[in-house]
Amino acid sequence: MSGTPVGRITGAALLGGIVGNPVSHSLSPVIHNAWLEAGGVDGAYVAFAPKDAAGFEALVAAGRAGLIAGVNVTAPFKEQAFALADEAAAAAQMTGSANILVFEEGRVRADSADGAGVLYALAEQAPKLKLNGASVVMLGAGGAARAGAGALIEAGAALSILNRTRERAEALAADLGPAVSVAPDAGVLEGADLVINALSVAPDISLAALKPSAVVMDMTYKPVVTPLLAAARARGLTTVDGLAMLIGQAAPSFEAIFRRPPPTLDLRAILLNHLGETA
Numbered sequence: 031m032s033g034t035p036v037g038r039i040t041g042a043a044l045l046g047g048i049v050g051n052p053v054s055h056s057l058s059p060v061i062h063n064a065w066l067e068a069g070g071v072d073g074a075y076v077a078f079a080p081k082d083a084a085g086f087e088a089l090v091a092a093g094r095a096g097l098i099a100g101v102n103v104t105a106p107f108k109e110q111a112f113a114l115a116d117e118a119a120a121a122a123q124m125t126g127s128a129n130i131l132v133f134e135e136g137r138v139r140a141d142s143a144d145g146a147g148v149l150y151a152l153a154e155q156a157p158k159l160k161l162n163g164a165s166v167v168m169l170g171a172g173g174a175a176r177a178g179a180g181a182l183i184e185a186g187a188a189l190s191i192l193n194r195t196r197e198r199a200e201a202l203a204a205d206l207g208p209a210v211s212v213a214p215d216a217g218v219l220e221g222a223d224l225v226i227n228a229l230s231v232a233p234d235i236s237l238a239a240l241k242p243s244a245v246v247m248d249m250t251y252k253p254v255v256t257p258l259l260a261a262a263r264a265r266g267l268t269t270v271d272g273l274a275m276l277i278g279q280a281a282p283s284f285e286a287i288f289r290r291p292p293p294t295l296d297l298r299a300i301l302l303n304h305l306g307e308t309a
Contacts, residue, residue: 038066044073045097046287049089049111050104053079055252058102060304061280065292073099073288083110090114093133100132100287108142108173115140124180126205127173129279130286141286143279144174145181148247150278152224155270156245162186165221167213169235170228171198174249176205178228178275183209190218192235232257237265248272254302254309271309273301 048058054077062075078101080086086107092098103111108127112118115128118140122128128140152159164187168175171193179189183206192213193199203210219225220239227233227248237246237258246262251272259269277297284292302309 038070038072039074040072042072044071044099044288045076046073046100046102047076047078047098048102048104049078049080049086049107051079051081051106053077053104056104057251057276057301057304058280058283060301061277061297062284062287064295064297064300065284066288068295069290069293071288071290075287080107083107086110087114090131090138093131094136094138096133096136098133099289100130102283102287103129103131105173108177112140114138121145121180124184124206125176127176129177130283132286141282142177142180143282143286144177144275145179145184146282147275147277147279148178148226149181149185151247151270151272151274152245154274154278156224156247156268159224159245159268161224164188164223166190166224166226167192167218167222168226168228169193169233171195171202172228174230175226175228176202178226178249179206179210183207187224190222192216192218227256227258237261237267240265240267242266244268245270247275249275251276252305254305254307273298273309277301 048056059075066073111128115138121142122140128142129144130141132139166187166189168191171191189210190213191199199212203212224245245268247270248256248258249272250256254271254273262269
């Protein structure tokens with residue numbers, strides 16, 4: 031890509047960013063700044079790493095004061111982001127978390143594009159999978175599991191949460207409603223149409239029980255082909271990677287923060303090049 035066009039960043043520039051801790055690994059600045067440059071947009075997208083909940087609240091106050099146009103939010107602040115908002119879109123309300131905050135005239139609007147990212151990734155890399163009536167096993171009961179669950183439920187899937195700590199799984203299932211249950215053990219994998227790893231580490235499961243038509247997705251994208259996905263591919267299963275999910279949630283985020291749709295770019299090629307991978 032060419033350098034930043036002269037005069038693109040002016041006194042009227044919109045400032046957006048990604049908020050999390052840790053956040054230095056995030057690919058979101060790569061995505062959004064590529065779009066900003068390609069579209070000649072007067073704006074910048076940076077990383078914010080508040081050290082704690084008080085720091086995140088200070089950042090939201092800066093947004094209310096007109097210093098920031100909007101932000102994406104990642105762990106561990108998604109639920110706090112939802113709680114601090116003045117209004118929330120349905121996707122954020124369903125899961126009680128937000129990965130987008132938009133600041134406008136002193137008010138904070140919360141939304142979540144995580145579910146849209148999951149659906150985008152599945153449609154792109156597992157197009158034969160029908161979510162309506164599908165049995166989905168979610169590995170993990172943290173923020174990532176919560177964020178992706180709402181869209182799957184709306185699409186008609188039934189979710190089972192498989193988590194090492196049963197109490198956390200039960201709490202999440204209670205929040206998400208009757209379409210979500212707690213898996214008693216790994217035996218639930220036998221009937222799964224889709225298995226999603228929402229843990230930040232490789233799950234301790236065997237894929238041997240999965241049926242040949244099962245799809246395996248990993249929300250992690252570093253590396254793009256995780257050990258779980260490599261094992262699934264070795265069994266001949268359809269796999270869906272976290273990079274596709276990241277790309278899928280980025281477009282609605284860009285439009286919310288910068289008030290315009292992103293230009294057309296081959297983001298996957300840009301990101302794989304950035305990561306030095308060829309997946």
